[in-house]
Amino acid sequence: MRICAIDIGTNSIRQLICDIDNENINKIQKDVEITRLGEGISKTGKLNNNAIQRSIEVIERFVKLAQEKGAEVIYAFATSAMRDAKNKDAFFEQIGKLGLEVEIIDGETESLFGYIGAVMGVNKEDALVLDIGGGSTELAYKGREFVKKSFDIGAVRLTEKFIKNDPPTTEEYDEIRLHIIDAVVNSIDKYKEVENVIGIGGTITTLAAVSQQLEIYSQEKVHGYQLKKEEIKRILDKFMSVTLEERKKIFGLQPQRADIIIAGTAILLTILEMLSFKEITVSEWDNLEGAVLYKFGEFKL
Numbered sequence: 001m002r003i004c005a006i007d008i009g010t011n012s013i014r015q016l017i018c019d020i021d022n023e024n025i026n027k028i029q030k031d032v033e034i035t036r037l038g039e040g041i042s043k044t045g046k047l048n049n050n051a052i053q054r055s056i057e058v059i060e061r062f063v064k065l066a067q068e069k070g071a072e073v074i075y076a077f078a079t080s081a082m083r084d085a086k087n088k089d090a091f092f093e094q095i096g097k098l099g100l101e102v103e104i105i106d107g108e109t110e111s112l113f114g115y116i117g118a119v120m121g122v123n124k125e126d127a128l129v130l131d132i133g134g135g136s137t138e139l140a141y142k143g144r145e146f147v148k149k150s151f152d153i154g155a156v157r158l159t160e161k162f163i164k165n166d167p168p169t170t171e172e173y174d175e176i177r178l179h180i181i182d183a184v185v186n187s188i189d190k191y192k193e194v195e196n197v198i199g200i201g202g203t204i205t206t207l208a209a210v211s212q213q214l215e216i217y218s219q220e221k222v223h224g225y226q227l228k229k230e231e232i233k234r235i236l237d238k239f240m241s242v243t244l245e246e247r248k249k250i251f252g253l254q255p256q257r258a259d260i261i262i263a264g265t266a267i268l269l270t271i272l273e274m275l276s277f278k279e280i281t282v283s284e285w286d287n288l289e290g291a292v293l294y295k296f297g298e299f300k301l
Helices: 049-068 080-084 088-096 107-122 155-162 170-184 202-211 229-240 261-275 287-296
Strands: 002-008 012-021 024-034 073-078 102-104 127-132 137-142 146-151 196-200 226-228 279-282
Touching: 002 049, 002 287, 012 049, 012 287, 024 049, 024 287, 049 073, 049 088, 073 080, 073 287, 080 102, 080 107, 088 102, 107 127, 107 137, 107 146, 107 196, 107 287, 127 202, 127 261, 137 261, 155 170, 155 261, 170 261, 196 202, 196 261, 202 226, 202 229, 202 261, 202 279, 226 229, 229 261
Parallel strands: 002 073, 073 102, 127 196, 196 279
Antiparallel strands: 002 012, 012 024, 127 137, 137 146, 226 279
16 A cells, blocks of 8 residues: 655654555655744744745645655644644645645654654664654653653754854753753653663754765665764764854755754753763654554554
8 A cells, every 4th residue: 555644743844655565664755844834833822824834835745746656545644833833723724725634643642653663664672762853852662561752842942942142052052951851850760771762853863964974865874873972962062163054054964954953952962861871873764654554554562
């Protein structure tokens, strides 16, 4: 069966077109477009019209591509920005014109999708999965029981809340770090028995690309990459030492992500430190693959 899955996130809209047979996925195409749907939502509680329009245009293009590629089913789901938006009806009014139904998934379902995609992608079942998004961050692990948790900390959300200077000040970074600790400290102990950690989401894949100084992004080079904590610190220092315009020129860093990458890196580094992990495995398989496996495959936890 040919499936198209569309992830409508706070920072980006992503699409996976693939064939699925039981637990086997054959990828046809995977795309991402940064639309910043959740722009300003942490302050206003509402999606702004420009962000809605940008996102609708990308979704419409993805739907047409899926149809051209012969997708039998299109499954679209939305995450943090849509969970928070008071005016989500304005978005759904536009989506309705495309004939597309969108499921707003809760944080725990988002964690589940991310976990399934990551552990299948890197073939490490005994691992904690860390998913850093634009509006939220998820942790998921299957030990004696399946433990999953979503936190309202994301790269876009924390950038808008704390970063006012260019480049950000040490004080701003410290405020972000303390906010992250405060958000996760009461839940973090349940994950400390884990030996491996897999990272998914744009922040983590971007850091893997920057670490390898990739002029052109390569899913093959990023997937499975071992990103060490000391390397993350080195990259963060580089990000913090230059202006936004200078940051946009760093190999491996998409210019559209340059403004939020520091907050995203702060989330990653802080959680790794709290869990005493020295490295993280980067996965290109994420909640898109997880959604397909969970909804249309025969994957069982």
